[in-house]
Amino acid sequence: MEAVLEVKAVTKRYRSDRGIDRVSFTVYSGDIFGLFGPNGAGKTTLIKSITGLCRADAGQIAIFGHSLTEQFEQAMEHVGCIVETGISHDYLTPYQNLQLVARYYPEVTRERIDEVLELVGLSAHKHEKVKGFSSGMKQRAALAAVLLPKPRLVILDEPTTSLDIEGVRDFRLIVNRLAQEEQTTFLISSHSIHEMERMCNRIGIMYGGVMVKEGLVSDLLSDGQTLEDVYLSQIDQAKGA
Template identity: 50%
Template structure:
């Protein structure tokens, strides 16, 4: 299977001792990869480096073979992302927000905008302004923006944040639909163990800035009753042992 994202020796330290330390990961086409760890584990730092928002101290990320630090435009050409909070123009309707974004993508027409509003469950609110939206609806609009250009890779930082149960199910179905039908590759971070278990086919546990293990969801659930049991076991086995880098 084609390797879509290669993360090599990725390291970034902050003054407060947080950050990420020597992360190595390969993500393959059609993967729904779950980056699972508690708040402060380093998930957002890694994803900001992956999307060129910050530079690493060491290491690199390659997307479709292009280095994010050296060949940013080529690396990001087929990438959609939602990092931290979904931003939007509060004084424009949901439809017009996406229309503004569509100016960057000549192949995106009004039909595609309607399509992603439908996919994310926002079609009936397309003429409303996001300033009236709940956090969950803002997340949906952020997701609509992330998949608007039919990217081959979608990087989502805590995409289920603020969603109610119905919203979580809708977005999970959307992610699985795009992975299966359009071979879209997803890299998703979350601290919501149950949702990662239900959404992702491969999981990497990150704790204190280090990757503890990467395994398929199928294999994890063959050996553990739940993903939570696996997570606790991995943290107790690897995570709480001080390393020379601490």
């Protein structure tokens, strides 16, 4: 399997002494990798380090074999991401927002814009201004912008937070479809552990800035355990360490 994302002993510390410490893991082509942990575990710091929004103090990050620090443009060329909050221009429609994004990608056609709007469930609203959307619909519009150029790696920080039950289900179907049909790779940070159990094939559990457990979901679940059981067990162990 092709290694899409390689994180090796990455450390990032803030003045408050919070951050991440020597985090290592690998995400392979077609993986749906779920990143779990309580608030303050370091998930967003890790994602910001991977996407170049903050610079790690130590360690190495490579995307598609390109060093993030030495070959940033090549590393990020086929990456789409939403970190903390997706961005859409409220005074434009979803279609107009995607037209703006498409200006950076000459290969994107009008047909592709319509295809992505259909994929995220916004076709019926593509000519309505985003300012009138619910938070869940705005999240769908942001996801459409990320998916527009067909990225090979998609990094999403808490993407289902503002979605209702139907939206979460639709998000799962979108992710599974892209992973299976287009070998799109996903790194997803989420608190929706029950939903992620139905979606992810690999997980990483973080606590106190450390990756306390990582691996295939199929290898981690045994004797009728759920992903929640594994998660809570690992967090309890980490607290007692």
